[in-house]
Amino acid sequence: xxxxxxxxxxxxxxxxxxxxxxxxxxxxxxxxxxxxxxxxxxxxxxxxxxxxxxxxxxxxxxxxxxxxxxxxxxxxxxxxxxxxxxxxxxxxxxxxxxxxxxxxxxxxxxxxxxxxxxxxxxxxxxxxxxxxxxxxxxxxxxxxxxxxxxxxxxxxxxxxxxxxxxxxxxxxxxxxxxxxxxxxxxxxxxxxxxxxxxxxxxxxxxxxxxxxxxxxxxxxxxxxxxxxxxxxxxxxxxxxxxxxxxxxxxxxxxx
Numbered sequence: 001x002x003x004x005x006x007x008x009x010x011x012x013x014x015x016x017x018x019x020x021x022x023x024x025x026x027x028x029x030x031x032x033x034x035x036x037x038x039x040x041x042x043x044x045x046x047x048x049x050x051x052x053x054x055x056x057x058x059x060x061x062x063x064x065x066x067x068x069x070x071x072x073x074x075x076x077x078x079x080x081x082x083x084x085x086x087x088x089x090x091x092x093x094x095x096x097x098x099x100x101x102x103x104x105x106x107x108x109x110x111x112x113x114x115x116x117x118x119x120x121x122x123x124x125x126x127x128x129x130x131x132x133x134x135x136x137x138x139x140x141x142x143x144x145x146x147x148x149x150x151x152x153x154x155x156x157x158x159x160x161x162x163x164x165x166x167x168x169x170x171x172x173x174x175x176x177x178x179x180x181x182x183x184x185x186x187x188x189x190x191x192x193x194x195x196x197x198x199x200x201x202x203x204x205x206x207x208x209x210x211x212x213x214x215x216x217x218x219x220x221x222x223x224x225x226x227x228x229x230x231x232x233x234x235x236x237x238x239x240x241x242x243x244x245x246x247x248x249x250x251x252x253x254x255x
Contacts, residue, residue, distance in 0.1 A: 032064065032065060032068075033058060033065050035054050035055060035057075035058065036058075036065065036072075038054060039051040039055050039069070043075070048075070048076035051072060051076060052072075052073045052077065055069040059073055059158045060156075062253060067147055067149060067161075070149070070151055070161035073158050073161070074158065074159070074161035074162070077157075077158060077159050078237065081135065081137075081154070081159050082113065082117075082237075082241075083117075084133050086135045088135055089134070089135050090133075090134055090135075091132070091133060091134075092107055092131070092132045092133075093129060093130070093131055093132075094126050094127060094128055094129060094131075094132060095128065096128050098126060098128075099123070099124070099126065100114065100120075100124075100126065103134070104243070107134040108136040108137055108138065109134040109135050109136055109137060110139075110241055110243050111123070112202070112240040112241075113137075113240060113241060114132060114133075116240065117132075118132050118133055121199055122199055123197065138154055139152055139159065139241055140152070140153050140246060140248065141153075141182070141238075141246065141247070141249070142249050142250075143228070143248065143249070143250045143251065144252075145164070145170060145175075145228070145252070146252065148163060148164035148167070149161065149162070149164060150163075150164060150238065152238065152241060159241070160238070160241070162230055162231070162235075163230070163231070163234075164229065164230060165229045167226070168226050168227045168228075171226070174212065174214075174226070174250075175252060176252055177249070177250060177251050177252050178212065178250045179247070179248075180210045180211045180212055180214075180247075180249070180250060181210070181211040181244075181247065181248060182211075182243065182244050182246045182248060183209045183210055183211045183244065184209040184244065185208060185209075185239050185242070185243065185244060186206065186207045186208075186209065187200075187201045187204030187205065187206050187207075187239075188204055188205050188206075188207070189204050189205070205218050205232050205236070206218070206236050206240075207239070208242065213226065214226045214227075215227050215228070216228045217229055217230070217235070218230060218231070218235045
C-alpha cells in the first residue's frame with residue numbers, strides 16, 4: 001500500500017511541475033531578448049553607439065529586459081551628455097547683464113553642467129563676450145522603488161540609469177505612482193552643509209530632495225524622512241544634471 005501511495009504521489013507531483021518546465025510556458029520564466037547579450041558583446045568591442053541603437057525598443061519596457069537595457073545604455077549615454085562633443089552642444093556668447101543662473105534658464109542647460117563643460121569654478125567671474133559651450137536639455141527623472149532604479153530622460157531619450165542600494169520603508173500612502181518635482185539640491189562636506197552656489201559645492205557630497213519629502217542620499221547627511229540611498233558618485237552626477245523644478249515620476253507597477 002505504501003508503494004502505491006508513493007507512486008501516486010510522484011505522478012501528481014510530476015503533473016504539477018510539468019507546466020512550469022514546458023517550453024511553451026513563459027509565465028514563470030520570462031524570456032530575455034537576445035539583443036541584451038548582443039549589446040553586451042558590442043560593448044566589449046567598444047561599439048557603444050551600436051549597442052544603444054540595438055536596445056532602443058526595450059529602454060521603456062517595465063520588465064527585467066527594460067531594466068537591463070537601461071543599465072547598458074546609461075553607461076554609453078552619460079559620458080556623451082556631459083561632453084563638449086555632444087551632438088546638441090551649441091556655443092553661447094555672454095552678454096551684458098548675464099549671470100550663470102540666467103544663462104542656464106534661457107539655454108535650458110543645468111548650471112553645474114555649464115560650469116563643468118567650460119571649466120568654470122567661480123560662476124560670478126563671467127566676462128561679456130566670453131564663449132560658453134551649452135547643451136540644451138529637458139530632463140526628467142523616473143524612480144522605480146520596487147525595481148530599485150533611478151533613471152534620467154531627455155524627452156524620450158534615456159540619459160542615465162542608476163541603482164538604488166537601499167531605502168527606508170515607504171509609507172503605504174506613498175506606494176503609488178506620483179508626479180513630483182525636484183525641491184532642493186544640497187551639498188555636504190564632512191557632514192557640514194555647503195551653500196548651493198559656493199565654489200565648494202562642486203566638491204561636496206550631494207543630496208536631492210523631492211517635493212513629497214523623499215530624499216536621495218549617499219551617506220545620509222542627517223536627513224529625516226524617506227531616504228533612498230545611492231552610490232555617492234552616482235548621486236553627485238545625478239544632482240549635477242537636475243535642477244529645482246525638474247519633473248520626477250515615482251512609478252509603481254499596476255500589479
